[in-house]
Amino acid sequence: MNLASSIVHNLRVLQSRHGYLPRKELVDLADLLGTPLHRLQEVASCFPHFRLEGAGGAPNTPPQLHVEICKDMACHLRGADKNYDALHAWAEAQGKTAKDIEVHYVSCLGRCDRAPAMRFNEHCYLGRGPEETCELVSETFAKGHLPPCDWDATLPRHQKSWKIDIYEGKTPDKRYRAVREFLRAYPSADYAMDEEKKQYQVSLIQDLEAAALLGMGGAGAPAFKKWSDVLHADGGEGDDYAKYIVCNADESEPATFKDRELLIRTPHIVLEGIILAGLLVNAKRGYVYIRHEYEEAIDSMRRAIREAEAMRVCGERILGYYRSFPVEVFVSPGGYICGEQTALLEAMEDRRAEPRNRPPEIPTNGLYNKPTLLSNVETFAWVPAIFDRGGLWYRNQGRDPATPAPSPVNLAATVTLDSVRQRFGGFRLFSISGDVAKPGVYEVPIGITLRELIWEYCGGMRHGRAFKAVAPSGPSGGFLPARIPTKLLPDRFVKENVLPGDDEVDVLDIPLDLNHYRSGGLMLGAGLVVYADGTDMVDQALNSLDFYRRESCGKCVPCRLGSQQLVQLTAEIIEGNVGAGRFLHLEPELQQLFRTMEMTAICGLGAVAFQPLSTLLKYFRPELEAYLKRNGG
């Protein structure tokens, strides 16, 4: 990747120089890069980070103070709207114009643990109420500079140590043991082939297989499979040869911020995972794709790369072997859609972050159409520990079923100890936010229940309020109520997991395991938002639907238009324009719209964008009906 000719990079340089992208500069840039003007417009207008206009539209300067308020999930729950209204009122009262201050909403900033989150001229101010916010702004204008901001690194850590960091408590020179060991075992990239399995015999892949490590981005495909796919993929011959490693640290899904913590706390572990991947598949280069709002994470990763280069475990001629693997940070221009793997690659290739039609798949046709191993930060981060301690070590880290859960679990008695062990193995990180006492990132054994997570780790519910609902995968999985009627769960799941006679399952008792959730037709992600009693779920659903509308790239029809229609419908229900009679009439079409979006959208965003509303219909019908009834027939 040549930065000088990269559109995204040049736009960022222009933006930081001028505060926005002046038209004249864009014309010159197009000339310099020899690219049509519309290519710059396409890219710049696709990422909200780029401002195409100065303050108030026409003037030539950006506003003095640019306030961005996160409005998603946890921040919405904690009153982002109040901050927004307060700031607007303040600006009006003080007679400030668009040139002085500009306040607008943005999508999730990844600071859900200190909601509501705001950025003043790209500096974070977290967990501040309306009064405090207005004071901050007054102070800024009075002093002429920003008051001290809330750094991520200052966040108190609820867990003092993480098993993922195998070098905890050790001096930095002890790091990268796994890389050293790997190179000792495999000084060249010629691996022996197991003729029977048609697999390369590399202990690292075998370890990943034994560990049954799943991708931590969400869908949880077995990591070893992806790694061996890239290893087997044809990267070309001679000068044409290339394979790439891309670490997806775009983390823009509301409620998810574990990668931020991993990158700040243990960047060396993430980097070591990337280097191991690069050496294993014989990749040419590695990239860490980090969202631009994670300034500290970007710094931390860049520092880790510099240190690793100084230790010669990364870059040219690693540890003196004839193996090279440079790694660099690619700062994402931002947007939830960049977390979609193919859209991320499009953005890296200087195009609009719009998902590709698949197949082809990334392990064979990824970055620059070359085999690419693209994985989540956490997936890479578990690799050093697994290589160092063996796959079985990880596999056996799951929640020990011998220790009974602290509260009654209505798992069926048919579940044997072995099958539980079989099912739940390993560790993972959860980001948890919303109405819990201690929101944050927790490393937990896979298979613990939500009850344990909230009460054992997060200090219980905030202000001791009652648990009402959970969003188990940011907005993607919709919302689950405290108790799910068994009739809404697949028969097989009920038969295997619910005691006969029970007609409800307590969500708090369902083990937090991806495949277990999936077997119940449910989705489990890395970010959970907990809602306490008294939350208006219809309002929360609208908030999540609006997120998808904002973040749809607009490429395909079902997502672009469908997300808009869903927001319009839900807003009309809240505004009182849709009555019960009309809703009954339109509901079959609504179900068809869900189905159409799921079946025809190009990427997963469009395919889940209706989940907030469909789960509302499924699990919170009475709440919705209260609105409809209020609205009349």
Next chain:
Amino acid sequence: MSTDSAKTPLPFDDEEETLFARDVSGRLIRVRDAERRDYDQLVSVTFHLGANDSLSVKVPKAVPTTDSQGVPLRDKDGSTVPRATTIYDASGQFISDRLMNEYKSLIELFKVNQDGRGQNLVLKYREKYEKPKDRDLLPEQMVTREFIDGLRRDFRSEIPWLAMNVGGTDPEWPQKKVALLERFADMLDEPHPIPVLCHQDHMNPVAVCRVCAVAVARVDRTGKMKAARKLVPACQHRVEQGMHVHFPVSETREGKDCLSSIRMLLMMLMARNLHDDAPHDPLRSTRTLVMKPGQPIGPPMTGVYRNELAALARRFGVGNIGSLLTKTPSRPERRDNSSQVILVDHNNCILCNRCVRACNEVKPFKIIGRTGKGTRAAIGFDLNQPMADSNCVSCGECMVSCPTGALTFKTPVAREFWLEGAAPEVNVSAGELMRTNPLFRDMSYSYLKWNEGSWSRRVLKDGEILCQQGDYGATAFILEKGKFELLVGDKIVGTRPAEDLILGEMACINNQPRSATIRARGPSQVLEIRRNILYNLQRNRIARELLDQVYRRRALESLFRKGKLFQGLTEEQNRFCSEFLRDRVDMLHVSEGETICRQGEEGDACYVVRVGHVKVIREHEQHSVVVDYLRPGAYFGEISLLSDLPEVRKRLPKGVGVYQRTATCVALDNVEVCRIRRKDFLDLITKKPEIRQPLIDHAVGILSTDIVRMRAYDVPLKDFVDQGIYQGQKLLVLDLESCTRCDECTKACVHSHEDGHNRLTREGLRFGNFLVATSCRSCHDPKCLVGCPVDAIHRSSETGSLAIRIDNHCIGCGLCSHNCPFGNIKMSDPDGNGPIKAKAVTCDLCESVSGAPGPMCVHACPHDAAHRPSADQFWQMVYGRGIESAAQAEPTVEV
């Protein structure tokens, strides 16, 4: 198939891989660009129409890429460019195969019922279409499709004839037969089973509208049918071995799933982008579309444009947007009215990206892109400027591509010009033209509407002259009614009925003078069309096929009339030969620089040049010499037609038994040749043995003179041909011995033209003592004329004039300037008025200068150093002798 797996939602950032991501052995497939070898690799795809009704078709993994005219693209070696076969392509094959099966069973029934007409039908169609016309162009599967296309064109008119009862034993047969025939005719009329909105055959698929969604499945290793989790876009998804497809016409659960999804997509698009004032298509203006109960949308289709969205909605019975969706009102501020030529109405834009690809891939302008994100996404010009402020040249390609009338014309191209002769003109609207002339039926309505000034219907009385021999006419004539006589001098050389479709197209395409006078015999009617319309007709698949038939026949007639080989045949024999070969020859479209045949190769076909110029090169060991160039009407390689005959073989120069090409032929520009294969020709001789001897006699004669001619070939023509001098009819040459570089010629040029732009530069190539200055040469085949979207550049309409004139309605797109290989067309400076950025300027031989005695550059030269000779005259000036072969009006070479 089971859709159970589809019920479990998956988070989007790490979605599971697609069904056809791996091959059957479980290995992830690395997708590569299609290669030539994929033409030969067949995959089997099964299409399901009902629970127990399916058909497997075999399709090649790749098909040839075509340009916007449907003509296969070729690389520098003359090979077609493969692209991966998609499900959409394969379903076309499915329809063809199904029709073919139906056709065969129909024939079988005719046979069983001893119906003689049915037998005839078999013979007739087999002869006509089953012959693979161009096997190296088209994979075998495509041949069926050609056949079906043939049936589609002609079968309907056969029905009355077939329905008449002849013979047969079953008394109920006549009735049954009619029902069968009607059913078959209906099947022929069925549209492609997969709808598309964002896709066009010549564009790279982007698969954004998703209305082509189909359900796919395959049998996995355990023998279980596994369905893809999502529907896939047929326009973009490649075919894979063992693929099962359900599409919206399938009476299966999966098919219905597709159908209901497509209907929802259409409803969403209608809610957002189909407005009351949306333009509509005149051809399909019979029914009113109702958006909400009781509220009709728009004027009942009296509007103007083909709206593909409205058409699809009608086809799938989507009458309104239902009760769920909210209609987005059409907002005036979403209209960009800035351009004087094109109206951009974002209200109607469905973001199909067709205009984006038209601007960036079909045309080279690269102005249109997508801007904004999500629901705010839109098409944008340059930095999302108003169209008039962007660098758009208003070429109109985006407008032609737009399926929903988001880009529509505002001002029709001015009607100012031309029209030869005195016959009364009748104005015909674009809609009427589409309705009344089948050639135009499938053309882009918006394009026709924009160019309404580019044609005129003319009604002629008996004996009225349509055009005069020797004129440089920039128009062609579509024959609609009556008969037409062709006269060379005073002699009638032929008569053309209206079924001949077209006359005068050669003068229009090649910019040659009319080779004959056309006179109406009896009351007649023609449509006079300008070049841009003719080009567009030829890029339209249906029109092109109709025209190609005519062209093939004419090429053959010309060959038999002029070819030395055939001089010994009688008129009747000639006619038989050309009729026999008519459906067996093919028209090849060859791009500039491509090789048609190569020296040393075995010659197995004869070619007749219909359009363009061909360079003949003789390759020696160290170097190659351009020995000749061929113009339209010329032919080459006729000896190869007979080289298999022993009498001819023994006279062949090398005596190796195989007739090798003695030179290489390369296209100098866009060339169309008619190819006659030896195999077909030998069939002809077998069928008509009496022509054998006269042909052999002439072949032997040609071969003996050939040896003499080969010696004469050593003329150093290379520069002359390579630099395009041979094209010149009015070169501006300066005799450097008398030229004092006083620049009076340039000054005279600037001062004589009102706009003050100079049209010549005293720089250029040198030949001997002469400088060929940079100024319009009035080429025989002016490349500048090709592709002008508004036909603003053409040969002067003054009789006998050679000048290239640029009309005032030039939109300044720069295409002619770009096309002129000699840099002789300048773009004048922008004057800053409106959307018209610049205008093209070129030498008009001072025709526009009133009172000029001829080109002022020559007139003003005080030293008599400036001359405007033709290429042949120039050769004479430099070398003191003529160029024998290049100067031939109709060169004939045996290659």
